[in-house]
Amino acid sequence: MNYQATMEFIGRANKFGSILGLDNIRELLNRLGNPQDRLKIVHIAGTNGKGSTLAFLASVFKEQGYEAGRYVSPASFCYEEKFRINDEIITKEDLCFYMEKIKKTAEEMVRDGKEHPTVFEMETALSFLYFLDKKVDAVLLETGLGGRLDATNVIKHPICTVIASIGYDHTQYLGSTIQEIAGEKAGILKKGCPAVSYDNTSEAREVIEKAAEEKNVPLIFADTSRVTILSENLEGSVFSYVCADGTEYRNMEIGMLGEHQIFNAAAALETIQILKKSYIFRQDSIRKGFKKARWDGRLQRISAVPAAFCDGAHNPDGAQKLLQFLQKNFTNKKIIYIMGVLSDKDYPQMLEIMSSMSDEIYTVTPEGDRALPSGVLAEAARPFYRKVTEGGSLGECYQQVKKECGQDDVIVVFGTLSFLKELRG
Structure with a gap:
């Protein structure tokens, strides 16, 4: 297949939707030779912070x-x-090569009376084949949805598992309580495999601890009480942290913005301590790595004057972390929101959370079939905001707001990661 044919195949495969469960991915990978069994994998689940960690x-x-x-x-x-x-x-070229191989295997499965793999299952399989052929030293694997029944959880022997921040999202699949959601995320824990968890709430922590005990998993929580924040501003943060094993990291610099990124970094440091059993990490490599780490679309500054930020906050937990950043840095500034979300998100709660720092919001419709129309979002916003404007396309709306706002004002674009592509045009 050429690139156009490959993307058309992926587009057609979207009709198979998103299905939780491991039977199909096991069948697919078994026919492909189980490449995942020959990789050294760090597996991470969580509501927010997976990509940053x-x-x-x-x-x-x-x-x-x-x-x-x-x-x-x-x-x-x-x-x-x-x-x-x-x-x-x-x-x-590599994408086409591996997807054609998977397409042929998927067609064989259908001929044999099996279900056609979903796009996410095929992508997961492709990543394993690609990374194995390229002989990578490690695979950093992020769950798509949940954990226990996520296609990535087909792996049997990760070298470490990580659970990031847990909050409310995908409740129609994962459960309506933090305990239920945490139980699904903790499903990635494997017997005897060491694990690290973000310093989650007590409700989530109890569930994770119980799951770890049942599977004889050595578990470490990144402890926020051992974090000393030395500085935090619009350029990044400096902090010190003492790991559970007593290793101390002083004056660690990170460029990713927000206090929550300091806590994600603490979880990453605890993970590194575990990975030292399999890899050599010099102190200078850790320091340089943390300072250079970037993750597009996560509290990313996109303009200096007026100050503008884009954040992929797409659930209440993400909105709360974004709000904390604004409260710490822009209490006496006029803030203007531009928001767009997917229709399956808890946008009413996000609107309410964010309203304490602004009374002006523009609503836009993101790209994609799951996008919530800007008019629906505008109606939901009116009880919380004095000025609500439907902004049309994001690019046009952003440029309009930049022209109309003052140089000392702050623009915050949030709600979905698809915004980053639209902003860059």
């Missing part, structure tokens, strides 16, 4: 001279960026 780890691997494969979703700019080794995304 892996960004810290990936940057450290690169600084140390290793090659780390990363499979993440959604993509911000192009489809190929879901599959990357260090900073390099998969080539179109």
Whole structure:
């Protein structure tokens, strides 16, 4: 298949939707030779912070001279960026080669009376084949939805599992309580495999601890009480942290914005301590890796004057972290929101959370079939905001707001990661 045919095949396969369960992915991978069983994998689940935590780890691997494969979703700019080794995304030629192999296997499955794999299942299989052939030193693997029944959970022997921040999202699939959601995320824990968890709420923590005990999993929580924040501003943060094993990291610099990124970094440091059993990480590589780590679309500054930020906050937990950043840095500034979300998100709660820092919001419709129409979002916003404007396309809306606002005002674009591509045009 050429690139156009490959993308058309992926588009047609979208009709198979998103199905939780491991039977299909096991069948697909078994027919492909189970490449996942020959990879050294760090597996991460969580509501928010998965990508940021892996960004810290990936940057450290690169600084140390290793090659780390990363499979993440959604993509911000192009489809190929879901599959990357260090900073390099998969080539179109490699994408076509591996997807054609998977297409033939999927067709064989259907002929044999099996279900056709979903797009996410095929992408997961593609990542394993690609990373195995490229002989990466490690795979940093992010769940798509949940954990226990997520296609990535087909792996049997990860070298470490990580659970990031847990909040409310995808409740129609994962449960309506933090305990239920945490139980699904904790489903990635494997017997005897060491695990690290973000410093989650007590409700989530109890569930994770119980799951770890049942599976004889050595579990470490990144402890926020051992974090000392030395500075935090619009350029990044400096902090010190003492790991559970007593290792102290002083004056660690990170460029990713927000206090929550400091806590993601603490979880990454605890993970590194575990990975030292399998890899060599020098102190300078860790420091340089953390300082250089970036993750597009996560509290990313996109303009200096007026100050403008884009954040992929797409659920209440993400909105709360974004609000904390604004409260810390822009209490006496006029803030203007531009928001667009997917229809399955808890946008009423997000609107309410964010309203304490602004009374002006523009609503837009993101790209994609799941997008919530801007008019629906505008109606939901009116009880919380004095001025609500339907803004048309994001690009036009953003440029309009930039022209109309003052130089000291702050623009915040949030709600979905697809915005980053639209903003860059």
